[in-house]
Amino acid sequence: QQQVKQSPQSLIVQKGGISIINCAYENTAFDYFPWYQQFPGKGPALLIAIRPDVSEKKEGRFTISFNKSAKQFSLHIMDSQPGDSATYFCAASFNKFYFGSGTKLNVKP
């Protein structure tokens, strides 16, 4: 059973647009939700993370929105840039990390 479901699988956004990636989870015991960014041939790098006691966290152009009742969280990338083109993974954790299947983002110049 997939613990964390991520969508879309791929996303194309114009430069300057907003990229939105969504994740849903079932296990209400999860209490830490990080997002990772991965460039080709590299390991995933921690981008931003949130805990369920807050509904939103913003770091620069990256924002996590968290809806505890709906068991959903999303990553918003404002003013998307070609350099943001990468694969993004959401994750949820309670003693162990469960990763989404990834979203390949392509930002067109």
Next chain:
Amino acid sequence: SQTIHQWPATLVQPVGSPLSLECTVEGTSNPNLYWYRQAAGRGLQLLFYSVGIGQISSEVPQNLSASRPQDRQFILSSKKLLLSDSGFYLCAWSVGGRNSPLHFGNGTRLTVT
């Protein structure tokens, strides 16, 4: 600051050959260490994790094994590789509580031919 090293970056091995991938972490003590595998276009599958020297937990029964001979060294091994062992292998570390963030190395691309 903490850094993680993985080597080799790429590896091509024939079926039936042994495997040894190494990972070391610098700048921290007693880290939790992890081995993940990432299939092409897929998510991350946890293979092994370790909370201390000689302590290894296996998540998935398979052709691989892991060892932690030193505090900041984690080794992934196989006695005989299978075609299905091909993939991108990632080492990761964390310190602190159970929900401390994972930090990944740059991985090893393994191709079994």
